[in-house]
Amino acid sequence: MESPFKPEILKGKVALLTGGASGIGFEISTQFGKHGASVAIMGRRKAIVDAAVSSLRSLGIPAAGFAGDVRNQEDAKRVVESTVAHFGKLDILVNAAAGNFLVSPEDLSPNGFRTVMDIDSVGTFTMCRESLKYLKKGGPGRTSDNGGLILNISATLHYTASWYQIHVSAAKAAVDAITRNLALEWGTDYDIRVNGIAPGPISDTPGMRKLGPDEINSTIRDVQPLFKLGEKWDIAVAALYLASDAGKYVNGTTLIVDGGLWLSRPRH
Numbered sequence: 001m002e003s004p005f006k007p008e009i010l011k012g013k014v015a016l017l018t019g020g021a022s023g024i025g026f027e028i029s030t031q032f033g034k035h036g037a038s039v040a041i042m043g044r045r046k047a048i049v050d051a052a053v054s055s056l057r058s059l060g061i062p063a064a065g066f067a068g069d070v071r072n073q074e075d076a077k078r079v080v081e082s083t084v085a086h087f088g089k090l091d092i093l094v095n096a097a098a099g100n101f102l103v104s105p106e107d108l109s110p111n112g113f114r115t116v117m118d119i120d121s122v123g124t125f126t127m128c129r130e131s132l133k134y135l136k137k138g139g140p141g142r143t144s145d146n147g148g149l150i151l152n153i154s155a156t157l158h159y160t161a162s163w164y165q166i167h168v169s170a171a172k173a174a175v176d177a178i179t180r181n182l183a184l185e186w187g188t189d190y191d192i193r194v195n196g197i198a199p200g201p202i203s204d205t206p207g208m209r210k211l212g213p214d215e216i217n218s219t220i221r222d223v224q225p226l227f228k229l230g231e232k233w234d235i236a237v238a239a240l241y242l243a244s245d246a247g248k249y250v251n252g253t254t255l256i257v258d259g260g261l262w263l264s265r266p267r268h
């Protein structure tokens with residue numbers, strides 16, 4: 001779909017995306033690149049990161065890939081520093097890496113719970129922390145009144161409760177708390193905007209392949225106000241809005257992009 005935004009809205013910006021090689025993360029990488037940003041991708045699987053970088057470069061987007069796991073602080077530090085070494089600065093951090101599987105609470109081991117908390121919540125915090133010195137106002141490549149920004153990909157699961165998702169709900173609730181607390185503290189001290197996006201069910205993503213039974217497509221009309229799944233594009237353009245100057249006064253919010261699904265109940 002054609003972009004509603006001008007192609008230069010992120011001109012000159014450098015973005016680092018965890019989980020940026022697949023699913024929603026890759027679509028954000030692509031749209032950021034198409035709107036002027038240079039894009040660094042972090043992912044655990046080197047072959048997938050390399051393929052994503054080739055694909056971005058084939059579109060003329062300056063791109064670099066770094067293998068790493070957000071659970072490993074050394075990886076986080078190395079990837080942030082490699083991004084700055086490659087592109088000269090860092091303007092935008094997108095935390096899109098996530099772990100997920102469906103499991104009932106009684107079948108979930110504490111280590112399974114911890115694993116998702118480590119990826120989604122601690123990983124997000126670690127990446128933010130390692131990026132701070134480059135994102136803050138006066139950091140390398142930026143002026144004394146011009147901080148960068150952070151976007152955290154969340155979910156709506158924890159607004160109510162979700163079957164077989166206790167670990168992910170807890171992890172995303174923590175992500176939203178990180179968004180609000182950093183928006184307050186780093187907004188005040190460092191001029192860094194910190195926002196989130198909470199996607200609803202998005203077609204053609206690893207999350208939907210894992211979590212969305214096929215029947216969701218046939219039953220969704222009963223519960224989904226807009227009667228359809230979202231597209232990765234919907235999340236990427238929301239990210240463009242928040243990352244561009246259009247979002248310059250938005251700080252500490254998590255934008256729900258789900259067609260109104262989380263509000264809905266079956267009609268009867």
Ligand code: HXC
Nearest residue numbers: 098099100101102103109111112115155200201206207210
């Ligand atoms: C129960 C499981 C499990 C499963 C792993 N574990 N998979 N428990 N059911 N299906 C438990 C293991 O038993 C183990 O605990 C612990 O978790 C760690 O497992 P590992 O396999 O060693 O972990 P690791 O190799 O690090 O992989 C972690 C992973 C990850 C979370 C499974 O590989 C993963 O999910 N990757 C997929 C990424 C993904 O789907 N991304 C999209 C997210 S979508 P024990 O006790 O045995 O040691 C999303 C959207 C949410 O987040 C909102 C949707 C609307």
